[in-house]
Amino acid sequence: MARAQGARAQMALAFESVYGTPPAADSYWRMPFASSSLGSEQPLLNSELLGYGRDPLPPVRDAITADGDVSVPIDLRFLGIWLKALFGAPTTTGSVAPFTHEFQSGSWTLPSMAIEIGMADVPHYAMNVGCVANSISWTMQRSGLVTATVNVIARGEITGAASSAGTLTGLELQRFGAFNGSVSRDGSQLGSIVSGEITYSNNLDRIETIRSDGMIDGADPSVAALTGSINVRFADTVLLDQAIAGDPCELSFAYEIDADRRFELKAHAVYLPKARLPLEGPGGVQATFEWQAALDTITGRMATATLINDQETYDNP
Template structure:
């Protein structure tokens, strides 16, 4: 009897023509790299409340179906653009050879995906429909691989014995690494940063209607949020002063391979809280700023992501 191993698992994705509608037979799927996933369908049980039938309980009642979970994916040069499209909507793409894709927050309607997680050792292929990307979290550090954690909400899941696409597209993997990262404040390099994190969320609202199949009706975007933190060695009072004066600033987080291969996250209007400084011994003093972003009038939005690569369009 075969046993499933993560090393042999596969992930295929395609955008749906409308929410929960399976892509047409001519739609090509992309084969995407991933680190881990907990996306899947679950249906709980509710204890039966009948009495008068003796001390032993009656059979439990099945609850509604939930299809959600997190997925950790590599931040790479090409495939990550598909996740950004699902998170923020279609980009504005320019360039004939060196392409620039600009994604922005605030779009009223977001696309949905069909995602297939394949276990060919069994074989078993689990396809989730109506998949919406609710959130993304990116951590910046001095070393290591650059990954993103995606929060996913889906409508349903079906199990198949064969893959939905035997010959999916593959964009190729060029992975960003943490040593290629940088952080800027108002266009200037921000020094003494030990670690940083940013989290963007669409704050999707599950539309939980009464249905015979137990599924949700949809997941609608509400007021988005962009938050994060900066952990810095205390070397000057620039950030403390900005927090004290409630002065907004622009934070830019980038991964750069070269002039035509880069990924940039821009929080256009960031507000810093004033942190308490603690001295716990003779070593260096650090401060953590848990920032929040807001819509910037000049930029017309809160959050922009710019991807430079060799992909013509998404």
């Protein structure tokens, strides 16, 4: 009897043209991922009824919830698929490689996806339909693997013993390394950064109407948020002065292999709180700034994500 193993699992993803309706077979990307909790669950409600002795009556099934987190690499090509899910379709420039894909925050319409998690050993294939990307978060540091966590809210899950995705289309995987990372403030490299955390959220609102199939009607984007923190060795008062003054700055978080292979998330108007400077021993002093981004009146948006690579389009294969 075969037992399911994560090493043999696969993830297929395609953008839906109709919310909640998976595309036809052979139009899916084969996606790299480190872990996934995406799927549906249906809890049981304990019976509250009395009069039948000490042994409880059978439980009642509650509403179905379909969502989860997917851990994905921050890479040169596949990242664009997740950015499209988070921000909407990009504006792509360039007639030949390299192509520049620019994703802008603020869109009221986000594409939905069909994501199938397959385990061929059992076999078990779970097609999550109506998937909308809720948030992405990752940590920047000096070393280690560069991965992001994408939170997804799905309409529902359809399971079967065979894949509905057909033949998958892959891309060449080229990951960014931690040493490729940089943090800039107003266009200049920001020194003494020990680590940083970035979270972009669409703050999706589940439309939980009464339905016989247990699925939701949709997940609508609300007011977005771009927040995070930077842990800084205290060497100057630039950030502290800005926090006290209450003025915004532009923060850029980037990974670059070369000019033709680059990813950058730019927060156009970032506000810093005044941070305390704890002394925790004879070593260096570090300060943590929990920053928040807001609408920038000059650019007309909060954030811009730019991915430069050799991928011409992010339409379904």
